[in-house]
Structure formats: C-alpha cells, structure tokens
Amino acid sequence: MGASETRRDRLFHHDWRIAVNSARATFAGWQDRLIAGTMLLIAMTVVRSWFTDPPWRIAAWVALGAGIVVGMVAGRLVAARLRFHGSDGLLAAEALQSLTRRRYMAASHGAGIAVLAATTLIARPSLLIISAPAYLAGAFAVHMITNLARPVPAIRKARPGWTVRRWLRQPGAGIVAAMILLLSLLWANTLGTNALIAVVGIEVILLALTLTLVDDSVVRFMTIAGHGARAIVLHHAQSLLPFTGLAVPICLVAFGPVAAGIVAAASIATLLLLAARVLAYRLYGKRFADLLVSIHAGVLLLAGYAAPIALPFVAIAILWQLQRRGAAKTWLLA
Amino acid sequence: MRAVDLTVAQGSWFGFIGANGSGKTSLLRALAGRLPFAGGSCRVGGEELVGDRAARALRFGFAPPPDKLPDSLRGRDVLEFTGGKMEEVRSRMGSLYVALGVAPLLDRWIGDCSAGMRQRIAIAAAFAGGHSLVILDEPFNWLDPVAAFDLRRALRERVDGGLTLMTALHDLNTLAAACDAGLMFADGKVAMTLSEDMLQTAARTPQAFERQMIDILRSETGG
Numbered sequence: 001m002g003a004s005e006t007r008r009d010r011l012f013h014h015d016w017r018i019a020v021n022s023a024r025a026t027f028a029g030w031q032d033r034l035i036a037g038t039m040l041l042i043a044m045t046v047v048r049s050w051f052t053d054p055p056w057r058i059a060a061w062v063a064l065g066a067g068i069v070v071g072m073v074a075g076r077l078v079a080a081r082l083r084f085h086g087s088d089g090l091l092a093a094e095a096l097q098s099l100t101r102r103r104y105m106a107a108s109h110g111a112g113i114a115v116l117a118a119t120t121l122i123a124r125p126s127l128l129i130i131s132a133p134a135y136l137a138g139a140f141a142v143h144m145i146t147n148l149a150r151p152v153p154a155i156r157k158a159r160p161g162w163t164v165r166r167w168l169r170q171p172g173a174g175i176v177a178a179m180i181l182l183l184s185l186l187w188a189n190t191l192g193t194n195a196l197i198a199v200v201g202i203e204v205i206l207l208a209l210t211l212t213l214v215d216d217s218v219v220r221f222m223t224i225a226g227h228g229a230r231a232i233v234l235h236h237a238q239s240l241l242p243f244t245g246l247a248v249p250i251c252l253v254a255f256g257p258v259a260a261g262i263v264a265a266a267s268i269a270t271l272l273l274l275a276a277r278v279l280a281y282r283l284y285g286k287r288f289a290d291l292l293v294s295i296h297a298g299v300l301l302l303a304g305y306a307a308p309i310a311l312p313f314v315a316i317a318i319l320w321q322l323q324r325r326g327a328a329k330t331w332l333l334a
Numbered sequence: 335m336r337a338v339d340l341t342v343a344q345g346s347w348f349g350f351i352g353a354n355g356s357g358k359t360s361l362l363r364a365l366a367g368r369l370p371f372a373g374g375s376c377r378v379g380g381e382e383l384v385g386d387r388a389a390r391a392l393r394f395g396f397a398p399p400p401d402k403l404p405d406s407l408r409g410r411d412v413l414e415f416t417g418g419k420m421e422e423v424r425s426r427m428g429s430l431y432v433a434l435g436v437a438p439l440l441d442r443w444i445g446d447c448s449a450g451m452r453q454r455i456a457i458a459a460a461f462a463g464g465h466s467l468v469i470l471d472e473p474f475n476w477l478d479p480v481a482a483f484d485l486r487r488a489l490r491e492r493v494d495g496g497l498t499l500m501t502a503l504h505d506l507n508t509l510a511a512a513c514d515a516g517l518m519f520a521d522g523k524v525a526m527t528l529s530e531d532m533l534q535t536a537a538r539t540p541q542a543f544e545r546q547m548i549d550i551l552r553s554e555t556g557g
Contacts, residue, residue, distance in 0.1 A: 014415055021406040086387070087368050088402040090416050090459060096367060096388035220401075224449065283445075285405060 011085060011094050012107040022288045039298055044122050051123040060130045067116065067131040071138025074112040077287070078105055078139075079146045109139055165213055169236065174243035177207045181247050181263075185255055200251070200259045201266070208270035211239040216289065219281040229282065229323050233275050240271060272315055273297065279322035335361050335522050338374075342500060342515075347493045349509045349528070350502045352519030353551060358502040359471050361519075365500070366469045367391030378467070395465030397473065400452035405445030409436070409455050412444065417462025426464040433488035434458050435481065450476040457485070470501045474508065486512055506544045510536035518547065520554030 027033045051059045082104065085095030094100040113135055120131045167173055181203055188199035214236055222232045244267040252260035276296055280289035296318050303314040335357040342348045350358045363369045365376065367390035376384040383389045403412060410420060413436070417423035420440070424431055431437070434454045444452065453476045460468050473489075474482045490512055493499050503509050509516055509528070516528040526547075528536075536543035 010415060017411060018404050018406045025406065084402075086391075087363075088399055090398055090403075090412060092366075092368055092396070093388060093391035096391050288406075 009103065009107070011091055011100055011104040014085075014089075014091060015081060015108070022284060026284075026288075026292060035299060036295065039295060039302070042302065043298070044119070047119065047123045051127065056124075056126065059124060059127060063120065063124075063127040063130045064134045067134025068138035068141075070112070070116055071135035071140075072142050073138075074109060074135070075139035075142030075146075078108045079142065081108075105143075109136075112139075165215065168211055168213060169238050171238055171242045174211055174239035174241065175246060177211055177239070177243045178246040178250070181207060181243075182250055182254070185251070185259065189255060196255060197258060197262065200255070200262050204247070204263050204266040205270070207243065208240060208266055211243055212236060212270050212274040214274060214277045214281065216281040216286040219278050223282045229275075229279055232278050232282075233271075236274055236278060237271060240267060240274070243267070272300075272319070275319055276322065279319060283322065283325055335364075335519075338517075338524055340517055340524075340527075342498060344498050345493065345496045346514040347489070347499045347501070347512060349513035349516035350500070350519065351504070351506065351509050351516060351547075352525070353521075353554075356519040357522045358519055362469050362471050362500065362502055365390065366394045366396040368396065393465070393467055395460040395463055395468040397456040397460040397470050399471075400449065400456040400476070403444045403452055403456060405443065407444050409439035409442050409444070409447075409458075412455055412459055413440075413462045416459045417464070422464075423458075423462045427458060427461050429488045429491055430458065430461055430485075433481075433484035448476075450478060450481070453477060454481065466496065467498045468500070470499070472502050472504060474503070474505065506536075506547050507540050509533070510540050510543050518550065520551060525554045526550055 027036055051062070054062075082095055082101060086092055089095060095104075113132060116131055116135050117128060120128045181200075184203060185196060185200060188196045218235075219232055222235065227235075244264070247263045248260050248267070251263050273293070276293045277289065280292050283289065284292065299318065300311065300315055304311045338361060340348075350362065352358050360369060364371050367387040370387060371384050374384060375382060376390070378390065378393050381389075383393070407415075413423045414420060417426060427434075427436070434457055436454065436458050439447065439451055439455055442451070444455065447455065453473070457470060457473050460470060473485065477485065486508065489497075489499060493514075501513075503513075510533055513528075513533055514530050515533065517524055518526040518528065
C-alpha cells in the first residue's frame with residue numbers, strides 16, 4: 001500500500017490488487033500472454049465487423065442492449081463485492097460506510113465504463129453516446145433494486161435450489177433427462193428431419209449443462225480434503241454419464257447416427273467444460289475462474305473453426321495445464 | 335439468538351462456548367459489525383452502537399474467516415491492507431508476531447497456504463490495526479499444538495496488558511485455563527453464565543468442570 005493511499009480508497013485498491021495479481025498469475029508465461037493477446041485482437045475484430053456493417057440505427061439498438069446488460073452485470077458484481085467486504089472481507093469497516101461505498105462504486109464503474117468506452121471506440125465510435133448512458137442506466141437499475149431488496153435472514157430461507165442441485169448430481173437425474181430427451185424427440189421426429197436436428201441440438205445442450213452444474217465451494221472443499229481432479233470431475237459428472245450412456249445408443253437406434261452424433265458431441269463438449277471449470281475452481285475464485293474458462297472456450301472455438309484437427313490437442317493442452325497448476329492445491333488442510 | 339445479556343469487562347478474556355449451531359459465531363459477527371442486530375442494545379465503551387454496523391466494525395479487530403481470504407494476495411498484502419505499513423503492523427502485534435509465525439508467511443500467496451497458515455494470517459489481521467477490542471472465532475482451529483500453545487500464551491499476555499478479547503471456543507480446557515469469564519450457549523440461548531470464580535475453580539479441577547459442562551449441554555440440547 002503506498003504512503004499516499006488514503007483509507008477511503010483501500011476497498012478499490014484491494015480489489016484492484018487481487019485483479020492484477022490474478023491476471024499476472026494466469027498470464028505468467030509468454031505463451032499465455034500471446035494466446036490472450038491474439039484472442040483479444042480477434043474478439044475486437046469480430047466486434048468491429050458486427051457493428052460497422054449494419055445501419056447505424058440497428059447498431060445503436062444493439063449497443064443500447066449490450067450497454068444495459070454490461071451495466072447490470074457490473075452493478076451486480078459491485079453489489080456482491082460490497083456485500084462480501086461488509087461481511088467477510090478484510091475491510092468491513094470501510095465497506096459499511098456510505099462515503100467509502102460510494103467511492104468504491106464510482107471507481108469500479110469508472111473502470112467498467114472505461115473498458116466499455118474503449119470497446120465502443122474500436123467498434124464504432126459514434127455509438128459511444130448510446131453505450132455509455134446505457135451502461136449507467138443498467139448499473140443504476142441494479143443499484144436501486146439492490147437497495148430496495150430486504151435481506152432475508154439466512155436461517156429463514158428455504159433452500160429448494162440446493163435440493164434441486166443435489167438431485168441433479170444423482171445418476172437418476174441423468175436417466176430422467178435421457179427419458180425427457182427421447183420423449184421430446186419422438187414428438188420432434190413427426191415434424192421432419194430438420195426440426196429433429198434442431199430440437200436434439202438445443203435440448204441436449206440444455207440438459208447436459210443442467211446436469212453438470214458445478215459448485216465452486218464443493219470443488220474447493222474436495223480439493224483441500226485430498227480429492228484429486230479426476231475424482232472431483234467424476235463426482236460432478238455422476239448424472240451426465242448415465243445420460244450419455246442411455247441417450248446415445250437409443251438415439252442411434254431410434255433416430256439415426258446424426259442425432260446420436262449430436263448427443264455424443266454435446267455430451268463430450270459439456271464434459272470438457274465441466275473438467276475445465278473444476279480445474280479452474282481448484283486454482284482461482286469463481287468469477288476469475290469463469291472468466292478464464294470463457295477465454296479457453298473461445299480458444300477452443302477458434303481452434304475448431306480454423307483447424308478442427310487441432311481441436312483435441314488444444315483441449316488436452318488446456319486441461320493439462322490447468323491440472324498441472326492445480327495439483328499442488330490438494331491436501332492443504334493443516 | 336434470543337435473550338442474550340452479557341457484559342465484558344475491559345482488559346479481560348471472555349469466552350463463548352456451546353454446541354455447533356448454537357449461535358456463537360452469529361453473535362460474534364454481529365458484535366463486530368459483520369451482521370446486523372435484529373434488536374436490543376449493544377453498548378461499546380458506553381456508546382450505543384446496535385444500529386451502527388460500521389461503527390462496530392471500526393471498534394473491533396476481527397479475524398476474517400480464513401477460507402474467505404483472497405487467494406491472490408500475499409500474507410504481507412493482507413496485513414498491510416488491514417494495518418498499514420508492515421513496520422507498524424509488526425510493532426502493534428508484539429509477541430503475537432512471533433507466536434503466529436507471521437514472518438515466513440509474508441511473501442506466501444494465500445492460495446498456497448494450508449488451513450493452519452490461513453488461520454494464522456487471519457488472526458494476525460485482527461491485531462494488525464492495533465485495536466484494543468478484538469474478536470476471534472475459534473482461533474485455535476487448524477493450529478498445530480505448538481502454535482496453539484504459543485498463541486494462547488501470547489493472547490493471555492495481551493489481555494493482561496489491557497486487551498479486551500472475545501473468543502468462541504470449542505475446548506472446555508482452554509476456556510477454563512485462559513478465559514476470565516464466559517457464556518455457554520445452547521439452541522440460541524444462554525445456557526449458563528461462567529463467572530471468574532467458576533473458571534478459576536474449573537482451572538483447578540478441569541475434569542470435574544468438563545463433566546459438569548457436558549451434562550448441562552446434553553440436558554439443554556437433548557443430546
């Protein structure tokens with residue numbers, strides 16, 4: 001902490017330090033930085049082409065929607081961080097004072113709006129008059145909702161979500177999901193081949209993602225309790241495996257190889273995503289881990305588009321790197 | 335928590351003990367401003383602070399939950415954020431700095447720390463700001479026997495030097511040997527008030543004290 005740093009700014013500096021340290025650790029090697037730089041360049045090129053080609057009016061509507069969504073996400077993030085700081089953080093006294101809360105919110109949204117403005121300037125500078133106010137509107141809406149919401153004491157909260165999540169990890173959930181898929185495909189099959197492929201594609205992705213919800217705190221607990229990465233992935237894949245084992249052969253027999261291939265490919269992709277999330281949660285906090293997995297997913301999409309034959313090798317390389325970094329985290333109990 | 339009434343004398347070590355889920359942690363977190371009080375009164379140094387979480391958080395040094403310390407900070411960062419310059423933190427901590435073995439943890443990433451190391455850093459953070467009122471929730475968890483012994487002795491020295499310390503404990507022997515007064519909780523209520531005389535007697539006859547406390551806890555919780 002610098003000598004000139006005032007007490008009022010410590011909250012933002014605290015989070016800034018965490019962000020910088022996490023980024024440094026993640027992009028420690030020149031290969032990581034190269035991949036990230038390339039991805040950023042490609043992403044900016046794609047965004048620019050999306051916003052430059054259509055008429056200004058349409059681009060403005062998209063910028064409005066995107067700005068509001070980004071502002072709302074940022075608003076939720078800032079509110080969640082302030083809640084954490086006030087209850088479990090190092091700087092609770094600052095986080096509970098209205099002046100320092102306002103300064104923290106201003107600094108955080110200043111950073112958010114700077115990133116959005118830079119992106120807008122690259123994409124289409126004239127949209128800045130839309131995206132920046134939209135961001136502020138989104139962030140303000142979340143701020144108002146957060147302030148109006150009355151916190152419910154934890155002890156009185158019903159926890160239906162926990163019960164559902166727990167059930168979704170049971171093998172029985174995978175069997176039920178496979179039955180749902182097959183029944184809906186029987187209906188979709190009457191609408192023609194194209195409808196069948198569309199339904200199977202959308203439905204299998206939704207079902208597979210639902211069956212592979214990952215709780216970062218469970219991953220963290222299992223890690224420090226001595227469970228290896230493979231055991232944690234298998235724990236979270238208990239329902240996906242029977243789902244795939246049932247749905248693929250039945251689809252093959254009932255609807256042909258295309259439908260079965262889609263189910264198999266989506267299941268494998270979801271399993272890879274699950275493994276990447278588990279490995280990332282062993283290393284980092286949830287938000288940063290999710291960001292990292294998103295970047296890796298982007299790399300995989302790029303590899304699949306540019307050189308499909310390289311896709312499995314890139315996927316293995318990413319998982320291996322995460323596994324190697326996370327291996328040292330097992331058994332950190334005492 | 336319901337109907338809790340307690341007074342903690344300045345320069346004393348006050349212990350909270352009770353069954354899991356009896357409300358010890360909730361009460362300590364509320365005292366330290368980390369949770370709101372639903373009602374009642376909370377006077378600190380004669381000043382009413384029940385409705386002012388920020389003021390309570392300012393008054394008390396509090397050890398954050400070790401598992402919530404940010405992985406991407408080093409031990410040094412944690413202490414500097416809570417206490418300012420490291421030299422000042424070092425001097426404020428006194429004998430606790432050595433007892434907690436802080437020096438080897440300064441350049442270590444929190445993410446690379448074991449549970450015991452995190453616990454040591456979290457306790458150090460409670461003292462880094464130089465508060466005269468400190469709250470620790472089960473400070474001896476995860477510590478090895480040597481570290482627990484050294485910490486208990488260093489805390490006692492600080493209390494004898496004027497510190498007011500409140501700790502939740504699970505160990506009846508520590509309560510009897512180290513604390514000046516305490517409360518036993520069961521099912522969100524005070525099951526027993528433990529005076530200084532009682533604890534002094536308990537320190538002389540720890541086995542009898544343990545038997546008595548276990549009987550009370552069993553009868554209160556139906557265990």
